[in-house]
Amino acid sequence: MIHHHARATPAAHPARTAPAELRGHLNAHLAGAARAWLGRALDEAADHPGTHGPISVWELRLAEAGRRCGPEHADAVRVLILHAARADTDALTRVYRQGTADERRAVLHALPHLVPGPDALHLVEDALRTNDTRLVAAALGPYGARRLASHDWRHAVLKCLFTGVRVDEITDLARRAHGDSELARMLGDFAEERTAAGRPVPEDLYRVLALTAPPPADENGIDGKES
Amino acid sequence: MRIFDPHIHMTSRTTDDYEAMHQAGVRVVVEPAFWLGQPRTSPASFTDYFDSLLGWEPFRAAQYGIAHHCAIALNPKEANDPRCTPVLDLLPRYLLKDRVVAVGEIGYDSMTPAEDLALEHQLQLAADHGLPALVHTPHRDKPTGLRRTLDAVRASELPVERVLLDHLNETTVKEAKDSGSWLGFSVYPDTKMDEERMVAVIKAFGTEKVLVNSAADWGRSDPIKTRRVGDALLDAGFDEDDVDLVLWRNPVAFYGLSGRLALDVTAPDATHEGNSILRGGE
Numbered sequence: 001m002i003h004h005h006a007r008a009t010p011a012a013h014p015a016r017t018a019p020a021e022l023r024g025h026l027n028a029h030l031a032g033a034a035r036a037w038l039g040r041a042l043d044e045a046a047d048h049p050g051t052h053g054p055i056s057v058w059e060l061r062l063a064e065a066g067r068r069c070g071p072e073h074a075d076a077v078r079v080l081i082l083h084a085a086r087a088d089t090d091a092l093t094r095v096y097r098q099g100t101a102d103e104r105r106a107v108l109h110a111l112p113h114l115v116p117g118p119d120a121l122h123l124v125e126d127a128l129r130t131n132d133t134r135l136v137a138a139a140l141g142p143y144g145a146r147r148l149a150s151h152d153w154r155h156a157v158l159k160c161l162f163t164g165v166r167v168d169e170i171t172d173l174a175r176r177a178h179g180d181s182e183l184a185r186m187l188g189d190f191a192e193e194r195t196a197a198g199r200p201v202p203e204d205l206y207r208v209l210a211l212t213a214p215p216p217a218d219e220n221g222i223d224g225k226e227s
Numbered sequence: 228m229r230i231f232d233p234h235i236h237m238t239s240r241t242t243d244d245y246e247a248m249h250q251a252g253v254r255v256v257v258e259p260a261f262w263l264g265q266p267r268t269s270p271a272s273f274t275d276y277f278d279s280l281l282g283w284e285p286f287r288a289a290q291y292g293i294a295h296h297c298a299i300a301l302n303p304k305e306a307n308d309p310r311c312t313p314v315l316d317l318l319p320r321y322l323l324k325d326r327v328v329a330v331g332e333i334g335y336d337s338m339t340p341a342e343d344l345a346l347e348h349q350l351q352l353a354a355d356h357g358l359p360a361l362v363h364t365p366h367r368d369k370p371t372g373l374r375r376t377l378d379a380v381r382a383s384e385l386p387v388e389r390v391l392l393d394h395l396n397e398t399t400v401k402e403a404k405d406s407g408s409w410l411g412f413s414v415y416p417d418t419k420m421d422e423e424r425m426v427a428v429i430k431a432f433g434t435e436k437v438l439v440n441s442a443a444d445w446g447r448s449d450p451i452k453t454r455r456v457g458d459a460l461l462d463a464g465f466d467e468d469d470v471d472l473v474l475w476r477n478p479v480a481f482y483g484l485s486g487r488l489a490l491d492v493t494a495p496d497a498t499h500e501g502n503s504i505l506r507g508g509e
Binding site (some may be wrong): 055064065066067098102104133134 | 278281282283285286319320323324325326486487489491
């Protein structure tokens with residue numbers, strides 16, 4: 001079997017979409033055999049979340065999700081398998097460490113659905129140390145947006161601008177950037193450095209810079225509104 | 228000319244090479260796990276290497292419009308080092324992964340008992356995981372090595388039709404072809420095979436089941452030797468369909484036996500201009 005996958009229509013974002021809705025989206029888009037495979041994989045994961053022998057059965061399914069359902073659906077499928085298996089931080093860490101880049105990305109997408117506290121932050125930090133832009137973007141999903149410390153978050157935003165990750169990928173960008181004068185300074189310095197080198201400043205930089213502006217005096221105290 | 232390089236060690240190559248390869252027509256590569264020049268001393272350095280073959284390297288390749296797959300194995304040289312052999316126990320979890328399209332490179336280097344064990348074990352892993360195997364034939368004492376390799380394959384559960392015997396040359400091609408295996412030829416600047424000898428071999432033995440690779444690595448080698456062979460075949464009077472069979476359809480058919488070949492490139496979100504590799508990172 002050789003896969004020639006057509007480019008997919010924009011899928012539901014696997015980190016920002018509730019698992020039930022992701023499932024509905026996949027059921028509507030997967031072909032019959034892939035849909036049946038997914039149904040079995042989710043049932044198995046729900047019934048046998050623990051390890052049987054050297055590897056749990058849902059981890060096998062996680063590894064083969066791309067070739068079973070197509071790379072365009074693999075992220076969502078993997079998030080659903082992790083969710084069905086109720087993977088905790090230890091399991092997510094193991095899967096991330098033993099995973100391909102695609103599997104690691106799926107773990108990052110699954111964090112907001114599975115980890116209520118800050119325990120999995122080390123995975124986000126690991127992803128931000130890579131130069132794989134797909135991992136960097138996934139690290140800045142809802143979990144990273146909620147949990148990253150200010151310093152790390154600002155560097156991550158800057159890294160997106162450096163590496164060409166669209167800032168639309170950053171969850172809650174407007175809320176976190178709002179009134180962040182340190183981020184504004186870093187963006188300004190970066191723009192200056194680029195200008196001094198005669199190189200173009202990324203368009204997105206000015207968008208983020210505008211978001212850092214403090215609110216007009218009469219709106220002070222209103223937090224969390226996206227402008 | 229569309230080209231599938233069925234054996235190339237991109238980890239050792241630069242982005243200039245990716246660019247030149249794409250320009251020459253290379254759209255798909257398979258990177259088999261091999262040794263790194265400097266011997267490794269623990270399984271952990273193997274797993275970091277395998278992770279790179281399933282993480283960073285396909286990402287790099289995709290930015291140049293090239294679909295990257297890999298083959299995973301303990302290579303024959305390091306199969307002789309007891310500090311490395313525990314990696315055999317870690318292979319099963321890698322052999323499950325998407326984009327792992329074969330077990331490889333396995334085979335013989337010095338034809339030692341340790342190499343016998345590793346080869347036998349990994350042929351079984353290939354059979355167990357529904358994967359074909361890329362089998363390196365030794366550079367020293369090659370005809371003897373080929374015979375011993377074929378004996379090992381025949382004694383295994385992996386059908387010879389799911390084996391690609393690599394680094395063949397004039398002295399080994401006939402016996403390999405008679406075995407029913409796929410036939411791999413590595414074209415190098417100085418050693419192994421060159422373009423003209425490759426043309427002569429194809430004239431004598433045909434195009435069926437023949438795959439040509441650059442096997443480019445950290446040594447003197449050339450990642451666009453596949454294209455050079457395609458040009459040499461055309462110059463020698465072969466038609467475009469013959470070239471397409473050798474440089475595209477045969478490798479697609481062989482690695483397609485895995486059921487895991489994805490010929491499309493999923494381009495990362497990053498724009499070319501903004502991309503961290505083209506820019507040299509931070």
